[in-house]
Amino acid sequence: MTDRDVEYRDTRRPVTVVTGFLGSGKTTLLARVLSEPSMANTAVLVNEFGEVGLDHHLLRRVDERTVLLGSGCVCCTTREDLVGALKELLDMDQKGEIPRLDRVVIETTGLADPAPILHTIYTDPVLQHHFSVDLVLTTVDAVNGALHLDRNAESVKQVAAADKVVVTKTDIAEPGVARGLLSRLGTINPSARIFEAAFGEVDVAELFRADGAGSHTPTLPAEAGDPHDVGDTYSVSVTFDGAIDWTAFGIWFSMLLNARGEDVLRVKGLLDVGEAGPVVLNGVQHIIHPPEHLGEWPDEDRRSRIIFITKRIHPEELLDSLEAFGELLGARPVPLGTDHSVSLP
Amino acid sequence: MCVLCGQDFVAQAHWTDRHVEDRARASGPGSDPVEYQRDRRRDRAHRAVLTNEVLRHYGLRVEDWSGSKYVLRDRKGRSELIQDLGSLWPAAAKLAGRTPDPLDPTLCEALAAAHDG
Secondary structure (H helix, E strand, O other), rough: HEEEEEEEEOOOOEEEEEOOOOOOOOHHHHHHHHOOOOOOOOOEEOOOOOOOOOOOOOOEOOOOOOOOOOOOOOOOOOHHHHHHHHHHHHHHHOOOOOOOOOOEEEEEOOOOHHHHHHHHHOOOOOOHHHHEEEEEEEEEEEEOOHHHHHHHHHHHHHHHOEEEEEEOOOOOOOHHHHHHHHHHHHOOOOOOOEEEHHHHHOOHHHOOOOOOOOOOOOOOOOOOOOOOOOOOOOEEEEOOOOOOOOHHHHHHHHHHHHHHHHHHHEEEEEEEOOOOOEEEEEEEEEEEEOOOOOOOOOOOOOEEEEEEEOOOOHHHHHHHHHHHHHHOOOEEEEEOOOOOOOOOO | OOOOOOOOOOOOOHHHHHHHHHHHHHHOOOOOHHHHHHHHHHHHHHHHHHHHHHHHHOEEEEEEEEEOOOEEEEEOOOEEEOOOOHHHHHHHHHHHHHOOOOOHHHHHHHHHHHHHH
16 A cells, blocks of 8 residues: 555544524434434533433533624634533543544524534634534424524524424424425525424434535535525525636635625535535535535536525625626536536435 | 634634645645645635735735735735735725625626626
């Protein structure tokens, strides 16, 4: 074996963020998930011990302590409590005091915005080398979900930030209500996979399968294309008519995040940058997961495909801007859906 | 590093800077450090050229500063030292007196006209 064959292996421990509105079934879902033998070496960080008791040997309670940086925005805050708790787990793991840590699950409070958790893990000088957020799970209650989405901007943000959405309590919701909610969730975040969990029952292996945040194959909408809008939340999928210049895309996107970051709820996609494989882009508001440059494409379709979920930014504005930057990017944007030949995974 | 406030807490690569490092890592421990430096410099020069295409519309210009930072200047001779694209935009907003916004129709028209003409 030559030196060149030595592969860089990601040894960071996966972190799953479980978010969802108050009473949406986060803890019930967690209790179900933790009962699986395969999840035995999972540590759990919770903000509060709720009515549903969690019985797990690696359960820790953290008090949400947020450090708001001077002139900072809400999503770029550091959760000091998480820094402390995660470092403590890391210490215990490295000293051999606990069995090898396979995964950490962080349960947020109902009103929490998941972005600061991602910010904390990706910017802490120690944590960024030992942990990586692989999945954001959002629970939505089939009975009250629609009401929460109507009344609370946080609820929409949680759905937009999700890689997977679990609709709970479908057993007690009217079938029509549940169907309406499912279609609405798909409209807010077409890139998220939606699971239904009646009585907290869900396929754990499928739910935790690593096709989340660090995913190589972002799921894109089955009927991609037409810009969707839900109130002032929009989503649009875009491809390009050729390979794009990654540096130019970085300029455009960092400029957009600086000017309108709080309105960019989510971005997810694969970008053809003219190399052997695509770049995986995944961001929640100002927080961009470290982009990964893949060695090869995950499937036959070698076109860029990127989905934007925005608030107050109309898809036309994004497309016009990408068009104007087309010369720098080296390719023109094409909204997905106007070209039906694009196959989606 | 927060792209909004541009604070530099520790030496940390901005997401737009990671690919050069990733390429070096992917090529393995036996890779040539000189090649890595060359790749990095080429990348920085390319970034400065492209960024200036946009900054021109705000009366600003950016230059590589000894391969470690960038200097952002306006036409009055004021300057700001910046680390990466994350800190560039807040600094540009300070010098230009307005936040550069890629969705701004005036900027989009100017960019399109620059290339058509």
